[in-house]
Amino acid sequence: xxxxxxxxxxxxxxxxxxxxxVTDSAYRYMVCKYSKPTLVMTEFTNVEGLARGAIGMLKAFxxxxxxxxxxxxxxxxxxxxxxxxxxxxxxxxxxxxxxNMGCPANKVARRxxxxxxxxxxxxxxxxVQTVQKACKDFFNGITLEEANIRPKIIAALKKIDxxxxxxxxxxxxxxxxxxxxxxxxxxEWIRHLIEVQPANITLHGRTLKQMxxxxxxxxxxxxxxxxxxxxGITLLGNGDIKSIDEAHQKMTQYGVDGVLVGRGTFGNPxxxxxxxxxxxxxxxxxxxxxxVFEKLNPGSKFxxxxxxxxxxxxxxxxxxxxxSKLMQSENSEEVxxxxxxxxxxxxxxx
Ligand SMILES: Cc1cc2nc3c(=O)[nH]c(=O)nc-3n(C[C@H](O)[C@H](O)[C@H](O)COP(=O)(O)O)c2cc1C
Numbered sequence: 001x002x003x004x005x006x007x008x009x010x011x012x013x014x015x016x017x018x019x020x021x022v023t024d025s026a027y028r029y030m031v032c033k034y035s036k037p038t039l040v041m042t043e044f045t046n047v048e049g050l051a052r053g054a055i056g057m058l059k060a061f062x063x064x065x066x067x068x069x070x071x072x073x074x075x076x077x078x079x080x081x082x083x084x085x086x087x088x089x090x091x092x093x094x095x096x097x098x099x100n101m102g103c104p105a106n107k108v109a110r111r112x113x114x115x116x117x118x119x120x121x122x123x124x125x126x127x128v129q130t131v132q133k134a135c136k137d138f139f140n141g142i143t144l145e146e147a148n149i150r151p152k153i154i155a156a157l158k159k160i161d162x163x164x165x166x167x168x169x170x171x172x173x174x175x176x177x178x179x180x181x182x183x184x185x186x187x188e189w190i191r192h193l194i195e196v197q198p199a200n201i202t203l204h205g206r207t208l209k210q211m212x213x214x215x216x217x218x219x220x221x222x223x224x225x226x227x228x229x230x231x232g233i234t235l236l237g238n239g240d241i242k243s244i245d246e247a248h249q250k251m252t253q254y255g256v257d258g259v260l261v262g263r264g265t266f267g268n269p270x271x272x273x274x275x276x277x278x279x280x281x282x283x284x285x286x287x288x289x290x291x292v293f294e295k296l297n298p299g300s301k302f303x304x305x306x307x308x309x310x311x312x313x314x315x316x317x318x319x320x321x322x323x324s325k326l327m328q329s330e331n332s333e334e335v336x337x338x339x340x341x342x343x344x345x346x347x348x349x350x
Contacts, residue, residue, distance in 0.1 A: 001232050003199040004172030005069040005095045013258025014247050014272060015039040017238055018073045025062045026293040032066045035273035039069045044100045047076035047085040055156040061092050068095055075100035077112040079130050086134035087147050090171055093162045097131055101177040104208040115208035118181045121192040128196040131173045139170040172199035179220045180207040186220040190227050202236040202260050216240045222254035236260050244274050267311030279316035283339040283346060286312035290332035302330055
């Protein structure tokens with residue numbers, strides 16, 4: 001089995017979970033700058049759309065060197081598209097590729113992608129093998145043209161600064177999934193995945209049906225971890241972790257190789273360091289995050305930042321009023337002016 005960077009991680013593994021609409025390159029940059037998780041993953045990207053030529057989707061594959069190891073996460077149900085997009089990920093210099101088999105959104109799972117793949121284990125396994133094959137073919141020197149990737153996509157890929165056809169590393173393939181579709185079938189499902197030897201499995205302790213409700217079932221995660229022992233596959237648990245202490249407690253209690261943390265990091269790029277930021281430090285980080293976002297997304301989509309601003313703005317008198325002003329902001333300068341009303345010292349710092 002090829003484990004690539006997974007074999008070189010410092011234990012324990014405490015990584016940033018992929019979150020669509022949240023963990024874009026600006027967010028990952030902030031988290032890596034302030035507390036450096038063991039690894040990060042991109043937001044999930046649809047293979048069918050990209051393989052057919054929706055080159056705007058390549059935006060999701062932007063990353064900074066500070067993020068390494070950085071894993072591209074992809075989703076879909078069409079084997080051929082997985083092959084093509086996995087090859088693109090290799091050319092873009094990622095450290096690994098993760099296949100999403102956990103997204104519960106209707107538009108994803110109803111089409112048999114994301115958590116929908118839990119109901120079609122044969123297809124799920126074929127997809128893992130296909131992505132593994134793409135990684136091997138890349139390593140052995142295949143070109144994008146030989147893989148029948150559309151010229152328009154090849155041209156777009158070659159414009160990305162990370163594009164590299166010389167340094168051909170063999171990327172490891174991992175899977176992120178849930179404990180079941182409408183009921184918990186952890187052991188049966190994980191046994192299927194073990195057959196195709198992904199380097200790592202990340203298990204969120206909820207079924208698709210639970211969406212994000214109730215509590216993640218860490219007992220099931222623990223059983224999956226036992227099953228993976230001595231297979232060469234690492235297992236990361238995921239769900240509801242709110243602090244580094246809790247991450248350590250879960251790892252000890254359930255015997256997992258590590259964890260990924262998602263929502264617990266909102267508004268707190270220091271999450272992975274155990275530093276508790278003051279409200280002013282959060283405000284400062286919010287402004288910096290806006291600036292990084294603007295640099296990476298010139299002239300567009302600032303509304304994406306507003307949910308982050310809501311998360312940063314907390315734990316001080318008047319936070320609610322400040323938050324509602326931030327929700328109207330259109331750029332980093334306006335954000336800075338709103339925060340300055342509460343924290344005048346910010347003026348010199350940012
Ligand atoms: C807004 C949001 C977007 C998400 N997008 C993704 C995604 O793109 N890929 C993925 O594998 N999981 C996605 N997830 C699931 C998270 O990675 C994670 O499994 C889940 O939030 C549970 O972990 P937590 O309790 O630490 O947040 C998303 C979750 C949220 C809240």
